[in-house]
Amino acid sequence: MPNDVIYFCHGVPGGPSDALLLGLENVIAPNLLAAAPLAQFDIDTADAPDGSVHLVGFSIGAMVALRLAASRPDKVGKVTLISPAAPLNLGDFLPAMAGKPVFRMAKRLPSLLRFVTGLQGLVVKIAPDFMLDRLFAKAEPHERRLVSEPEVRKALRAGLRNSMVNHPTAYVQAISAYVGDWSGALQMVTCPVEIWHGEADSWAPVAMSEALVQNLPKGAQLHRIAGAGHYGALKAARITPIT
Numbered sequence: 001m002p003n004d005v006i007y008f009c010h011g012v013p014g015g016p017s018d019a020l021l022l023g024l025e026n027v028i029a030p031n032l033l034a035a036a037p038l039a040q041f042d043i044d045t046a047d048a049p050d051g052s053v054h055l056v057g058f059s060i061g062a063m064v065a066l067r068l069a070a071s072r073p074d075k076v077g078k079v080t081l082i083s084p085a086a087p088l089n090l091g092d093f094l095p096a097m098a099g100k101p102v103f104r105m106a107k108r109l110p111s112l113l114r115f116v117t118g119l120q121g122l123v124v125k126i127a128p129d130f131m132l133d134r135l136f137a138k139a140e141p142h143e144r145r146l147v148s149e150p151e152v153r154k155a156l157r158a159g160l161r162n163s164m165v166n167h168p169t170a171y172v173q174a175i176s177a178y179v180g181d182w183s184g185a186l187q188m189v190t191c192p193v194e195i196w197h198g199e200a201d202s203w204a205p206v207a208m209s210e211a212l213v214q215n216l217p218k219g220a221q222l223h224r225i226a227g228a229g230h231y232g233a234l235k236a237a238r239i240t241p242i243t
Helices: 016-022 037-044 062-069 100-108 110-126 127-136 141-147 148-164 166-177 183-190 207-215 230-236
Strands: 005-009 054-056 076-082 193-198 221-225
Touching: 005 037, 005 076, 005 221, 016 054, 016 148, 016 193, 016 230, 037 062, 054 062, 054 166, 054 221, 062 076, 100 166, 100 183, 110 127, 110 166, 127 148, 141 148, 141 230, 148 230, 183 207, 193 207, 193 230, 207 221
Parallel strands: 005 054, 054 076, 076 193, 193 221
Antiparallel strands: none
């Protein structure tokens, strides 16, 4: 993709290290918890020609990618979403989401979420592998095998530290923004959208991608990945060029 400027929006929890699982070179992967995403995007893509930026949004990073596409339609030529977490108001998704306790806290008891995040940050500092194993204890077997791979664990540990140790306030703010109604951004996305979603995803059910296809004004091309979970889709997704 010589003409595409790949701009990666990581998950939450997560960080720029998520981009390593894509297996691509020359990816711009900002830390979305360290600066205002739109301002950072403008800085990072200042020299990119109009229509050359290819946004890739993973998990809750899909919210950032879609908002950027809506705000900078001239600059963005394509959006690829991987395991996207769609707006919660588009369907009854929470019962099927592994992170539902966190999202419910963000909606109803944000002060409790801040407290829990502080405790999780201590665990990540002391025993990051214990935290990882807890988070994926109920994941499907394929996902657990993936998370056992050393390079994957390293990337995920870095993402947990980035969110819960280095930027806990921004992490809580990002979760709070996600559980709000941001569906209005979908109607302002004018570029082509491609979606990759694992059929065994327990973090963001595939119904979320189906809802995005229905609510984006130009629809989207949805690729279902049999047997893949949340991070499995990130490893399996193919980033096709802007046409």
